[in-house]
Amino acid sequence: MSEKIKCEKCGLFIERDMPYCPYCGYENHSYSETIETPLEEEKKDLEVSKEEQVAEEKEESSVKNFFNSSLFKFPSRELNVNQPIKLTLFLLGFIGLNVIATIFTYIAITNPYFASIPAYSAAVNFACYLVLFGIMVMILNVSTIDVLKDYKKIDTWAQGLKYGFILIIASILLNTFLQTVTGISSSNANENSVNSIVTLFPVLSVLIFGIVGPICEEFTYRVGFFSFIRKFSRVAAYVISAIFFGLIHFDFTSFGTDAIYVELINLPTYILAGVILCYAYEKKGLGVSIFAHCTNNLISVLITICLIRGI
Numbered sequence: 001m002s003e004k005i006k007c008e009k010c011g012l013f014i015e016r017d018m019p020y021c022p023y024c025g026y027e028n029h030s031y032s033e034t035i036e037t038p039l040e041e042e043k044k045d046l047e048v049s050k051e052e053q054v055a056e057e058k059e060e061s062s063v064k065n066f067f068n069s070s071l072f073k074f075p076s077r078e079l080n081v082n083q084p085i086k087l088t089l090f091l092l093g094f095i096g097l098n099v100i101a102t103i104f105t106y107i108a109i110t111n112p113y114f115a116s117i118p119a120y121s122a123a124v125n126f127a128c129y130l131v132l133f134g135i136m137v138m139i140l141n142v143s144t145i146d147v148l149k150d151y152k153k154i155d156t157w158a159q160g161l162k163y164g165f166i167l168i169i170a171s172i173l174l175n176t177f178l179q180t181v182t183g184i185s186s187s188n189a190n191e192n193s194v195n196s197i198v199t200l201f202p203v204l205s206v207l208i209f210g211i212v213g214p215i216c217e218e219f220t221y222r223v224g225f226f227s228f229i230r231k232f233s234r235v236a237a238y239v240i241s242a243i244f245f246g247l248i249h250f251d252f253t254s255f256g257t258d259a260i261y262v263e264l265i266n267l268p269t270y271i272l273a274g275v276i277l278c279y280a281y282e283k284k285g286l287g288v289s290i291f292a293h294c295t296n297n298l299i300s301v302l303i304t305i306c307l308i309r310g311i
Contacts, residue, residue, distance in 0.1 A: 072234075076189030077285040079143055079226050086228040088139060093132065093220025094248070101128045122197045126204055127211045136219045160291025163280040166295045167273055175269045187250035189259065189268040195304055204304045210301045216295035219272070221245050222281040222289055230282075240280055245274030 003016045010024040019027070061267045066072075070225045083135050104124045150156045187195065198205040221241060230237035254260045273296070279288035305311075 029156055033282050041285055072279075073300055075193045076230075078230070078282060079098050079138065079140075079147070079223050079286045081143055081223065081227075081300075083138060083228060083231060084223050086247050087230055088224075089136060090221070090224030092135060092139070093216060093224060095130060096135070097216075098130050100131055104128055120194035122204075125197060125203070126208050129208050129216055132216050133212050136216060140219070140223075147286050147290070150285060157286045157290045157291065159280075161295060163284070163288060164295025164299075165274065167276045168299060169278060170272055171269050171296075174272055175266070177267050178268060182261075182265055184261055184265050186262045188249070188263050189254065191266075194301075198301055198304045199308050202308075205301050205305075206298065210298035212296050214291055218277070218281070218286060218290045218293055220277060221248075223286060226278050226281065231283060238275060242271050242274030245277075246271035249303070255262045 004013045005016050006012070007014050007021040007024065010021060012024075014021050014023070026154050061174050101124060104127050140147075194209055195203075198209070207281075221244070225244065226241040229240055246267050250267055251259065251263050254263045277289050277293055
């Protein structure tokens with residue numbers, strides 16, 4: 001039974017949920033105050049849903065907010081290729097390179113001439129990148145010509161140099177900071193391997209590590225991996241591809257040894273490089289990201305050659 005209230009007109013007691021007094025017919029104002037119409041209920045639900053939406057937006061991660069900032073508000077200049085080609089380029093550069101290396105290593109080991117050369121592993125490295133480069137150019141076909149056309153523009157060269165030096169300076173600053181904080185100052189396994197090859201083959205190193213290698217990596221990790229993921233999520237494309245780019249330069253065999261600390265210290269620098277190259281690729285195009293990557297690697301190789309020769 002509902003609560004009893006007194007009618008404002010006749011003074012008799014009536015049920016609170018009655019719209020009118022059954023004795024005098026006077027309107028029950030308490031009824032209109034307590035009972036919500038369906039329309040009012042819908043409005044209330046709508047207000048609640050809006051509040052929940054605002055709350056969810058406030059709870060977005062700082063990473064997502066960063067990639068949605070004005071810094072990243074620009075039309076994308078990614079290379080226009082379909083998803084299957086992107087995936088093919090990534091798999092070819094990531095897995096295919098190892099397959100090609102295995103084949104060439106087997107040929108070199110089983111051939112008496114190559115097996116007698118102490119630096120046959122360097123020759124294998126060079127051959128792998130040249131073969132990979134040729135296959136990737138054939139896969140991209142017409143798109144490769146479009147990239148070459150970009151180099152007719154002065155802006156491509158200027159922007160390439162700009163992002164190349166941004167990459168170099170940012171890497172040096174981050175690496176110096178990490179080494180100062182941790183007290184660990186040493187080259188990782190990837191850098192040591194490259195330096196040993198540069199010592200034996202300085203000219204070929206300039207060609208492979210300074211030009212062909214960076215181009216293959218841009219085809220693999222920017223046109224392939226980054227663009228493939230970006231189709232689904234821009235934030236994920238930056239985060240995942242940058243971390244992955246860092247991990248491909250990481251020596252996983254160092255686990256369980258003191259070398260792991262050197263690898264971990266150098267890892268953030270490679271991840272930062274991945275972010276900068278993705279940004280250059282998306283904002284300025286493949287021509288700029290390739291030139292920036294080549295600039296970074298060429299300067300690194302040339303500095304190594306100068307140090308070796310005492311220049």
